[in-house]
Amino acid sequence: xxxxALADKSGLSLSAxxxxxxxxxxxxxxxxxxxxxxxxGRKPRLYTLNRHAGNVVAIELGTSSxxxxxxxxxxxxxxHDRAAVDLAEGPENVLKRxxxxxxxxxxxxxxxxxxxxxxxxGIPSPVEFISGLPVSPPIMPGWDRYPIREFWAKHFNCPCYxxxxxxxxxxxxxxxxxxxxVDNMIYVKIGTGIGAGVICDGSLYRGASGSAGDIGHxxxxxxxxxxxxNTGCLEATAGGKAIAGKARELAxxxxxxxxxxxxxxxxxxxxxxxxxGIEQLDPLCTELIRESGEWxxxxxxxxxxxxxxxxxxxxxxxxxxxxxxxxxxxxxIYRRSLPLATRxxxxxxxxxxxxxxxxxxxxxxxxxxxxxxTDNKPETFLTSSR
Amino acid sequence: xxxxALADKSGLSLSAxxxxxxxxxxxxxxxxxxxxxxxxGRKPRLYTLNRHAGNVVAIELGTSSxxxxxxxxxxxxxxHDRAAVDLAEGPENVLKRxxxxxxxxxxxxxxxxxxxxxxxxGIPSPVEFISGLPVSPPIMPGWDRYPIREFWAKHFNCPCYxxxxxxxxxxxxxxxxxxxxVDNMIYVKIGTGIGAGVICDGSLYRGASGSAGDIGHxxxxxxxxxxxxNTGCLEATAGGKAIAGKARELAxxxxxxxxxxxxxxxxxxxxxxxxxGIEQLDPLCTELIRESGEWxxxxxxxxxxxxxxxxxxxxxxxxxxxxxxxxxxxxxIYRRSLPLATRxxxxxxxxxxxxxxxxxxxxxxxxxxxxxxTDNKPETFLTSSR
Numbered sequence: 001x002x003x004x005a006l007a008d009k010s011g012l013s014l015s016a017x018x019x020x021x022x023x024x025x026x027x028x029x030x031x032x033x034x035x036x037x038x039x040x041g042r043k044p045r046l047y048t049l050n051r052h053a054g055n056v057v058a059i060e061l062g063t064s065s066x067x068x069x070x071x072x073x074x075x076x077x078x079x080h081d082r083a084a085v086d087l088a089e090g091p092e093n094v095l096k097r098x099x100x101x102x103x104x105x106x107x108x109x110x111x112x113x114x115x116x117x118x119x120x121x122g123i124p125s126p127v128e129f130i131s132g133l134p135v136s137p138p139i140m141p142g143w144d145r146y147p148i149r150e151f152w153a154k155h156f157n158c159p160c161y162x163x164x165x166x167x168x169x170x171x172x173x174x175x176x177x178x179x180x181x182v183d184n185m186i187y188v189k190i191g192t193g194i195g196a197g198v199i200c201d202g203s204l205y206r207g208a209s210g211s212a213g214d215i216g217h218x219x220x221x222x223x224x225x226x227x228x229x230n231t232g233c234l235e236a237t238a239g240g241k242a243i244a245g246k247a248r249e250l251a252x253x254x255x256x257x258x259x260x261x262x263x264x265x266x267x268x269x270x271x272x273x274x275x276x277g278i279e280q281l282d283p284l285c286t287e288l289i290r291e292s293g294e295w296x297x298x299x300x301x302x303x304x305x306x307x308x309x310x311x312x313x314x315x316x317x318x319x320x321x322x323x324x325x326x327x328x329x330x331x332x333i334y335r336r337s338l339p340l341a342t343r344x345x346x347x348x349x350x351x352x353x354x355x356x357x358x359x360x361x362x363x364x365x366x367x368x369x370x371x372x373x374t375d376n377k378p379e380t381f382l383t384s385s386r
Numbered sequence: 387x388x389x390x391a392l393a394d395k396s397g398l399s400l401s402a403x404x405x406x407x408x409x410x411x412x413x414x415x416x417x418x419x420x421x422x423x424x425x426x427g428r429k430p431r432l433y434t435l436n437r438h439a440g441n442v443v444a445i446e447l448g449t450s451s452x453x454x455x456x457x458x459x460x461x462x463x464x465x466h467d468r469a470a471v472d473l474a475e476g477p478e479n480v481l482k483r484x485x486x487x488x489x490x491x492x493x494x495x496x497x498x499x500x501x502x503x504x505x506x507x508g509i510p511s512p513v514e515f516i517s518g519l520p521v522s523p524p525i526m527p528g529w530d531r532y533p534i535r536e537f538w539a540k541h542f543n544c545p546c547y548x549x550x551x552x553x554x555x556x557x558x559x560x561x562x563x564x565x566x567x568v569d570n571m572i573y574v575k576i577g578t579g580i581g582a583g584v585i586c587d588g589s590l591y592r593g594a595s596g597s598a599g600d601i602g603h604x605x606x607x608x609x610x611x612x613x614x615x616n617t618g619c620l621e622a623t624a625g626g627k628a629i630a631g632k633a634r635e636l637a638x639x640x641x642x643x644x645x646x647x648x649x650x651x652x653x654x655x656x657x658x659x660x661x662x663g664i665e666q667l668d669p670l671c672t673e674l675i676r677e678s679g680e681w682x683x684x685x686x687x688x689x690x691x692x693x694x695x696x697x698x699x700x701x702x703x704x705x706x707x708x709x710x711x712x713x714x715x716x717x718x719i720y721r722r723s724l725p726l727a728t729r730x731x732x733x734x735x736x737x738x739x740x741x742x743x744x745x746x747x748x749x750x751x752x753x754x755x756x757x758x759x760t761d762n763k764p765e766t767f768l769t770s771s772r
Binding site: 012016206209306339 | 401582584595598600601614684688694721731
């Protein structure tokens with residue numbers, strides 16, 4: 001982008017943009033890309049991220065596994081790997097496992113600690129972004145207010161940023177996915193749990209205490225008890241666990257011969273089996289996914305009415321069911337949304353898929369490094385978070 | 387505020403703030419308030435709005451009446467009046483009525499056209515803010531894309547700004563009501579209709595096409611048909627019209643003796659009669675309001691989970707029921723919201739009451755004039771909106 005375009009986009013004055021550009025050129029975080037088209041006068045210089053400025057470590061913690069990626073400074077993934085972890089083993093044990101995996105990746109690809117400029121982590125918990133602390137995580141026992149950044153500061157001499165997993169997925173999708181041009185976007189992840197990440201006027205919106213986007217416990221009026229103690233929560237009605245539970249019932253009662261056979265053979269049922277059922281044209285498997293999609297769509301309709309985005313991106317494991325799921329989500333949205341709110345609304349499946357979280361972790365890190373925020377240097381937060 | 391504080395709040399550089407301050411001092415829109423406390427060096431100058439810079443006309447259009455206020459440049463109301471209007475008479479007729487009322491107020495208070503710096507209007511319709519045009523208004527037949535600004539430009543030589551009525555109420559409440567310090571706030575209006583205005587990271591959030599905050603058609607799962615064609619909409623379940631309808635049923639069936647007597651005497655029932663019923667300890671009147679409050683609270687709980695504000699303000703005619711209503715709204719919110727989202731959440735009744743819309747119209751106008759937006763000078767939009 002040119003300085004003029006950067007000023008437009010950021011709302012900063014041209015002189016402020018020039019100051020930032022000079023600093024970032026000196027720090028070698030950006031470089032001159034080429035010379036743009038002239039609109040009459042001198043041709044403007046265009047600036048771009050310097051992908052060789054250094055490396056970024058992206059870490060995505062899930063309930064049962066962790067993904068780690070090494071990226072260049074342009075958020076492109078150089079290499080990645082995953083490993084099984086159990087979050088219930090507590091932060092020390094889990095993070096040691098993640099550190100080992102990171103070390104293995106680095107030595108395997110000849111990347112030294114000194115070139116790592118920052119570490120970005122997405123975790124399945126509400127996060128106080130400014131301190132990087134998990135806050136009352138419902139599915140991470142023992143992690144409440146655990147200083148994750150401090151752990152990494154013992155091993156790397158660079159800043160570390162922590163955010164909620166769905167937030168980083170939304171960031172990834174916004175930065176490198178469907179469209180960076182879209183200013184108002186909602187990313188909805190439908191996996192075991194259901195959550196949303198909100199891009200509001202061009203930036204990630206975290207809310208007053210970092211819990212924005214928590215849509216898993218929207219009341220959809222269904223007669224199901226949720227682990228949170230309420231009834232009718234979206235997650236308990238349409239999430240991956242709910243789908244698997246209903247599939248089990250269809251198998252046990254013999255209503256779906258297909259699922260019954262699979263359950264008898266394997267002793268358990270997963271989302272993969274339901275996908276196989278859809279491919280084999282088992283109508284009850286298709287119905288399960290359609291039903292989930294409609295519930296999700298009805299809730300997204302409310303979000304669309306309330307926040308009037310121009311793009312909704314559907315991601316997560318259940319979204320992998322493809323067109324059957326997406327069509328019923330769309331139907332649910334159009335049925336309950338107001339005409340004005342859906343007039344220019346796009347509803348699409350994530351194109352980054354499983355990579356959106358890792359790319360988002362890298363983007364969050366590069367974004368913060370570019371901003372030059374000084375409140376997250378190891379020497380600062382090592383004392384402040386104690 | 388000092389220049390330093392303005393730079394902090396706006397995110398602009400100190401030099402950009404200085405430029406703006408100089409321009410606004412020259413235009414006499416702001417003035418030096420006094421000299422602030424020193425934090426060591428020279429004492430900083432504090433700047434404030436120049437309330438004598440000129441006048442602002444604030445207009446709030448409702449379905450059956452209009453309110454007009456003349457304000458000073460600090461958004462304080464000098465005088466105001468209201469008149470009955472029927473929006474269905476179409477824009478020309480209604481706006482002529484509003485113009486006459488405005489003229490009457492001005493001559494009554496010796497305010498000349500030349501001192502009017504801007505006009506701010508709130509209307510019960512989605513609005514494309516940039517053009518000031520109503521877009522597909524469901525309850526304003528004949529107003530779709532009617533150029534309201536053009537109408538005023540024929541009579542006043544100053545900019546005119548139009549926005550949705552609930553948006554201006556949220557602005558008013560944020561600017562002069564409960565707290566200007568709050569960055570994330572939801573204002574919920576419960577009257578005949580139900581809607582929300584969203585303050586997001588310090589600014590009014592309008593969404594991609596200006597329809598953000600439309601919560602009246604959230605699906606609450608109740609078995610009622612809404613005028614929009616869907617079933618179970620919040621507005622059709624808990625709005626003023628729904629409450630009046632249920633009251634009528636209680637009267638006709640004789641379940642509430644109190645309401646039955648009132649209906650027989652007056653031939654109709656209004657919200658005022660239900661309030662009288664509550665004061666006379668009619669349990670069914672109290673139950674009506676409690677029920678409405680709980681439905682509203684359940685929907686606000688979803689909004690709280692999704693957008694994690696630090697303040698929810700309840701306004702509109704039904705909010706005037708006071709503690710009975712507010713207590714049940716709170717109950718609904720706490721029952722369905724996540725602990726983290728409600729930890730520091732305040733839920734309050736509007737303190738500006740019926741004035742929030744007018745004050746918000748004035749604030750919107752002053753805000754735009756201070757920003758110095760040039761795209762709304764009569765000579766610009768007279769041509770562009772055709």
